[in-house]
Amino acid sequence: MAGAAKAPATAAPAAALAATDLIAVSFIEFFGIGSSAERATQRMPDVLTSDHARAATAAGVVLGLQPHAPTTVDLDVYTWAAILSRSKHLPLSTHLAETPEERRFIEKGTGPQADFLQRMGVWDDTITSNVGKGRHPVAHLERFLRAIKSSGGAIAAHLNDATDEAIEILAAAGTHVAYCPRASAYFAQHKSFGPHRYRDMLAQGVNVCLGTDSVINLPPSVADPSKQNSRISVLDDIRMLHRRDGTDPATLIAMATINGARALRLREQAFTFTPGEPLAGVIALPTDPGTMADAGDPLVAALLSQEAPSLLLSCRNSGFTRR
Numbered sequence: 001m002a003g004a005a006k007a008p009a010t011a012a013p014a015a016a017l018a019a020t021d022l023i024a025v026s027f028i029e030f031f032g033i034g035s036s037a038e039r040a041t042q043r044m045p046d047v048l049t050s051d052h053a054r055a056a057t058a059a060g061v062v063l064g065l066q067p068h069a070p071t072t073v074d075l076d077v078y079t080w081a082a083i084l085s086r087s088k089h090l091p092l093s094t095h096l097a098e099t100p101e102e103r104r105f106i107e108k109g110t111g112p113q114a115d116f117l118q119r120m121g122v123w124d125d126t127i128t129s130n131v132g133k134g135r136h137p138v139a140h141l142e143r144f145l146r147a148i149k150s151s152g153g154a155i156a157a158h159l160n161d162a163t164d165e166a167i168e169i170l171a172a173a174g175t176h177v178a179y180c181p182r183a184s185a186y187f188a189q190h191k192s193f194g195p196h197r198y199r200d201m202l203a204q205g206v207n208v209c210l211g212t213d214s215v216i217n218l219p220p221s222v223a224d225p226s227k228q229n230s231r232i233s234v235l236d237d238i239r240m241l242h243r244r245d246g247t248d249p250a251t252l253i254a255m256a257t258i259n260g261a262r263a264l265r266l267r268e269q270a271f272t273f274t275p276g277e278p279l280a281g282v283i284a285l286p287t288d289p290g291t292m293a294d295a296g297d298p299l300v301a302a303l304l305s306q307e308a309p310s311l312l313l314s315c316r317n318s319g320f321t322r323r
Contacts (some may be wrong), residue, residue: 003029018059060322185212
């Protein structure tokens with residue numbers, strides 16, 4: 001997800017991604033609410049045809065759309081993004097149901113988020129025509145989420161705030177959830193919403209994958225609590241979930257691999273050992289003999305270990321292509 005609140009939308013991060021070995025979608029993040037809504041829709045066509053965009057797509061990087069969140073993007077702009085996504089086959093993602101402040105803004109139209117929009121100078125009466133209607137954030141975006149279902153479904157990041165009704169909507173709309181466990185724990189969202197309901201979502205057929213959010217809000221290093229953990233790693237996320245929740249290792253591996261591939265519209269076979277199919281990559285995880293003996297299962301031992309992985313095979317030398 002590439003963007004910043006006070007910076008215009010750009011495909012420059014996608015061009016930078018093209019120079020790496022990473023397989024990814026670069027979601028171009030944009031903001032558009034109140035008086036800033038029209039500017040957001042007018043600028044995006046130029047971004048998608050820019051030199052950066054052409055260089056990225058020529059290298060096989062997929063561009064996606066990222067309307068930031070329902071607190072910063074009007075419903076009309078979400079509708080416009082859904083239409084653009086379908087017409088150009090662009091994956092689509094958004095932040096959703098992340099904080100108590102978001103819930104208050106969508107339900108009541110008040111609180112810190114409203115104050116923020118006023119300070120940014122974008123507040124106008126069009127905002128109150130959509131928010132303050134007593135809806136949960138997921139219900140607020142239900143029409144948008146359903147509009148994307150036939151194109152592969154939108155990705156909704158976080159979903160810390162998930163009611164039974166919200167999970168039903170996500171399942172019906174084919175929405176993929178990118179749960180960011182370390183970010184959620186860092187901001188203590190469980191104190192507001194209770195434990196994250198990712199297992200309930202999986203049980204109801206929601207495709208839950210994993211996100212890391214940002215290096216800024218990672219917890220201290222497990223190996224050295226006096227130091228900030230500087231590694232953005234889905235491996236660290238599944239290790240955390242296994243330690244904290246006792247989640248089944250096979251479920252966690254799926255969340256870290258094929259579930260994410262499905263959300264990003266990548267070939268799922270490349271994230272399994274499928275005969276004749278190029279692999280996206282292979283890593284090795286050293287395990288302590290004592291831990292292995294206690295765990296009795298190499299996968300459990302790998303999740304209990306704090307050792308860093310070694311890259312054995314990358315997409316570049318496996319024959320896998322970004323396309």
